[in-house]
Amino acid sequence: MKNIKDVAREAGVSAGTVSKVIKGYSSISEATREKVLSAVDRLGYIPNSAASTLSSKGTKKIGIYLNINDKFQQIDEINMLYVMGALDRCRELGVENLIISDESLRSVRYEDYRSYFSSLSIDGIIVFGLNKNDEGMLKMLQDKRFKFAVIDACFIDDNISHITVDQQQAQYDVARQVVEPGDRVLYLAGKENSFIADWRQTGIERLQKEMGFDLKIVRCDFSEAKAFVAAEEFVDEYDCVVCASDLMAIGVRQACKRMGKRVRIAGFDGIRLLGYVSSSIITVKQDFYQFGYRAVDEIMALREGNPGREVLLPYEIAHIHYRSVIK
Amino acid sequence: MKNIKDVAREAGVSAGTVSKVIKGYSSISEATREKVLSAVDRLGYIPNSAASTLSSKGTKKIGIYLNINDKFQQIDEINMLYVMGALDRCRELGVENLIISDESLRSVRYEDYRSYFSSLSIDGIIVFGLNKNDEGMLKMLQDKRFKFAVIDACFIDDNISHITVDQQQAQYDVARQVVEPGDRVLYLAGKENSFIADWRQTGIERLQKEMGFDLKIVRCDFSEAKAFVAAEEFVDEYDCVVCASDLMAIGVRQACKRMGKRVRIAGFDGIRLLGYVSSSIITVKQDFYQFGYRAVDEIMALREGNPGREVLLPYEIAHIHYRSVIK
DNA sequence: CTGTTAGCGCGTTCAA
DNA sequence: TTGAACGCGCTAACAG
Numbered sequence: 001m002k003n004i005k006d007v008a009r010e011a012g013v014s015a016g017t018v019s020k021v022i023k024g025y026s027s028i029s030e031a032t033r034e035k036v037l038s039a040v041d042r043l044g045y046i047p048n049s050a051a052s053t054l055s056s057k058g059t060k061k062i063g064i065y066l067n068i069n070d071k072f073q074q075i076d077e078i079n080m081l082y083v084m085g086a087l088d089r090c091r092e093l094g095v096e097n098l099i100i101s102d103e104s105l106r107s108v109r110y111e112d113y114r115s116y117f118s119s120l121s122i123d124g125i126i127v128f129g130l131n132k133n134d135e136g137m138l139k140m141l142q143d144k145r146f147k148f149a150v151i152d153a154c155f156i157d158d159n160i161s162h163i164t165v166d167q168q169q170a171q172y173d174v175a176r177q178v179v180e181p182g183d184r185v186l187y188l189a190g191k192e193n194s195f196i197a198d199w200r201q202t203g204i205e206r207l208q209k210e211m212g213f214d215l216k217i218v219r220c221d222f223s224e225a226k227a228f229v230a231a232e233e234f235v236d237e238y239d240c241v242v243c244a245s246d247l248m249a250i251g252v253r254q255a256c257k258r259m260g261k262r263v264r265i266a267g268f269d270g271i272r273l274l275g276y277v278s279s280s281i282i283t284v285k286q287d288f289y290q291f292g293y294r295a296v297d298e299i300m301a302l303r304e305g306n307p308g309r310e311v312l313l314p315y316e317i318a319h320i321h322y323r324s325v326i327k
Numbered sequence: 328m329k330n331i332k333d334v335a336r337e338a339g340v341s342a343g344t345v346s347k348v349i350k351g352y353s354s355i356s357e358a359t360r361e362k363v364l365s366a367v368d369r370l371g372y373i374p375n376s377a378a379s380t381l382s383s384k385g386t387k388k389i390g391i392y393l394n395i396n397d398k399f400q401q402i403d404e405i406n407m408l409y410v411m412g413a414l415d416r417c418r419e420l421g422v423e424n425l426i427i428s429d430e431s432l433r434s435v436r437y438e439d440y441r442s443y444f445s446s447l448s449i450d451g452i453i454v455f456g457l458n459k460n461d462e463g464m465l466k467m468l469q470d471k472r473f474k475f476a477v478i479d480a481c482f483i484d485d486n487i488s489h490i491t492v493d494q495q496q497a498q499y500d501v502a503r504q505v506v507e508p509g510d511r512v513l514y515l516a517g518k519e520n521s522f523i524a525d526w527r528q529t530g531i532e533r534l535q536k537e538m539g540f541d542l543k544i545v546r547c548d549f550s551e552a553k554a555f556v557a558a559e560e561f562v563d564e565y566d567c568v569v570c571a572s573d574l575m576a577i578g579v580r581q582a583c584k585r586m587g588k589r590v591r592i593a594g595f596d597g598i599r600l601l602g603y604v605s606s607s608i609i610t611v612k613q614d615f616y617q618f619g620y621r622a623v624d625e626i627m628a629l630r631e632g633n634p635g636r637e638v639l640l641p642y643e644i645a646h647i648h649y650r651s652v653i654k
Numbered sequence: 655c656t657g658t659t660a661g662c663g664c665g666t667t668c669a670a
Numbered sequence: 671t672t673g674a675a676c677g678c679g680c681t682a683a684c685a686g
Contacts, residue, residue, distance in 0.1 A: 001442045003663055014673045019665055027671060044439040046446040050381040051663035054678050080407050091431045099426060104418045112371040115328045119373040224653040247654075250603070254649060276577070277603050322581060326551040327574075330679055341657045346681060354655060378679035381662050 002045045011039035022047060049096065053121045061096040062086075062299055063122040064292075065137070067129040077271050078288050082128045082151065085292025095296065098122060102134075110136040114143055123147060124299035126292070130155075132193040147302035149295035153195040160308040161298040163291055165315040167196050170284040171203025171268065174317050175242045177282050178264040179207065184214040186238040188230060188248045191221045200244045200268065220248050227251030232259065240264040246271045249281050270318070275325035285316040329372045338366035349374060376423060380448040388423040389413075389626055390449040391619075392464070394456040404598050405615050409455045409478065412619025422623065425449060429461075437463040441470055450474060451626035453619070457482075459520035474629035476622035480522040487635040488625040490618055492642040494523050497611040498530025498595065501644050502569045504609050505591040506534065511541040513565040515557060515575045518548045527571045527595065547575050554578030559586065567591040573598045576608050597645070602652035612643040 008015040013032055021028055021036040039045075053060055064086050066079055083099065090097045098120060108116045113136050117125065124147040130137055141148055141155055148160040156162050179185055187204050190197025201217070208215045218234065220226040220243075227248035232255050235241065241263055243249040249267030254277070256263060267274060270285030290313060302308060335342045340359055348355055348363040366372075380387055391413050393406055410426065417424045425447060435443045440463055444452065451474040457464055468475055468482055475487040483489050506512055514531045517524025528544070535542045545561065547553040547570075554575035559582050562568065568590055570576040576594030581604070583590060594601060597612030617640060629635060 001445050004665095005663085015664075016666080016673060016675095017671090020672085023665080029671060032672080044436065044442055046435075046439060046442045048381070048446045048448075048663050050377045050448050051678090052665075054375070054377040054381050054662090054680090055664040055666080057665090057678065076407075077404075080403075087426065087428065088430065091428075099414070101414065101418075103415065108373075109371070112373060115371050115373040118328050119375045121375075121377055228653065251653065254653075273600070273603060276600060326555065326578065326581075331681095332679080342680075343658075343682085344656060347656085350681085356655060359656080375679055378662090379681075381664090381678090382680040383682080384662065 002043045007039050007043055007045045010043055011035045061098055061122045062090060062296065063117060063125040064097055064099045065125055065127045066099065067102045067131065081288035082292040085289035086126055086296050089293040089296035105136060110139055113140050117146060124303060126295040126299065127151065132195065147299050149298040151291050151295060156308045156310055158307050159302060161302060161311060163295055163298060163311045165286055165313050167199040168203040170315050171200040172207050174266045174282060174284045175204050175207050177317055178240050178266045179213060183239040184237060186234055186241045187215060187217045188220040188227050188243045189217055190244040197244055204242055222248060224248060224251035228255045231255035235261055235263060238263060242266045244268055246274055246283055250277050253278050253281060270320060272325040274320035275322045279319050279321045282317065282319055285318045329370045334366050334370055334372045337370055338362045388425055388449045389417060389623065390444060390452040391424055391426045392452055392454045394429045394458065408615035409619040412616035413453055413623050416620045416623035432463060437466055440467050444473060451630060453622040453626065454478065459522065474626050476625040478618050478622060483635045483637055485634050486629060488629060488638060490622055490625060490638045492613055492640050494526040495530040497642050498527040499534050501593045501609060501611045502531050502534050504644055505567055505593045506540060508538065510566040511564060513561055513568045514542060514544045515547040515554050515570045516544055517571040524571055531569055549575060551575060551578035555582045558582035562588055562590060565590060569593045571595055573601055573610055577604050580605050580608060597647060599652040601647035602649045606646050606648045609644065609646055612645045
């Protein structure tokens, strides 16, 4: 409604001065600064963000890229927490942002990603759940014009920071808690083109080398349904099932329940759902909200000219109890 | 990167013409239209949205207002589906949008909401989970300058459409399925300032009048934890617990499990979690994704000058089974 | 049907 | 330390 000129008039200064005050430039006397601020307050002036980004040659927003992978309505707790963390941090820092789903990029050619983001005034992008076959994004990462904070996919460069937990170590740690000497172990692995799936798998393999147990690896693509089926088929022959995700662990658990079997199960992620299904599943508890939150900070750091880096967040090996998840 | 002038040059026309082609104006010959489109394609031109909204006096975005109510990380499946539905529909329609959480409005004074939304180029707002004590938003609804699609809160006006299911009827229907003649019925009601909480409650009250059963109403604020406690305290004296939300139903169910009690339970919402906890809970299944999706359409209709209206979406009385929720 | 012109609201020189 | 002037990229009104 009110624009910068209204404020200028109200404060008895020029529009340029108002702009400088608002952007916090130091070359302004305390007196006029006060005048302007009070005028802003009186008028309830709020800068027009379109004009602002246009005038300052754009590039101020952070894009929050969500790879929903699967179809329809498949966004889950983890993505949600990512997003909330990022949104909250953006708000705290007053950073504008835009959520971009893989869906919304489908209509854009890879060569045009660059202009697409530019046209949206985006200069930094937070990437959740990048896959190895996401060609468009993978190419984008090379474009030094943008800053990236990539979650759970090993890219580091001048313009790319990587935020994750030590997946291998975590998988190793949690498996160590459930596997006993002499066990026959079933490992349900994640998706083919997933960075974290592979990384986690190296964890169980390392443990296997150390302990020398029987290990069968079945790829279940992080799918609860597939894990359910795999459990039905194989669980008789194993003492212990280590899963690369909680959802798969839950699938296994449900299958066992129906079959009246009992095996030790390890999950990975620490989602609330575990508290409802079975607190007997041990898991790697991660703070996904924190991932999103930190990702924004990393983008800001890159903007300031810092080089990309790896941020390893802590995790915890734990059981999720019902009491701890209810609100 | 490339701007409209580049395209104009490439196509051998003026910038104005390019703009018209892109905005799909009809007063353009097929020949130049082709020329322009091919130039756009060759250059990978994507319009700068900031410039566009600035020039056209802004007001083209839809704000998606989320009331997270509770603290930290409390966004759940329902909100998620709302948002996904709205985002998907926006994408299909090519509508720009912005997610606004109640958190992000906290720093804005009520009087300034108007300028805040204006400055963001927002002309339509989808409101999820409005509470009776959300003064700022409530005032905003009066501002004819904006179009609103309100979910689950009874407001209709020239500029406001209301999207919901018939809460009273739904509560009535689901209760009817579990309550048997002569039952002592415990009803766990929702939050004090919630529109739907009250509306739902009238449903059970209507049924009570018809059947004449014993009815005790306890306010549990949609909280699973409070429902758990209420169940521990009262469940001995009742045959049947009707809950105004699934989460409360789950709380009751978990409490009963620990106490070794058995009562009939009805929930409300139809969240996936039910499939994990207990398919014996009957519930009102709503399609939240559809709520968000339709909300966008309603905003568009209002923009076209249609008056606000009430949209009643269908619901279903059903059990949620594990098989139907796993992926 | 197409080109020209004049801003949209703000940030950023450059002088003063 | 402040103000004037220009331009960001695009759209809308007006000519032609």
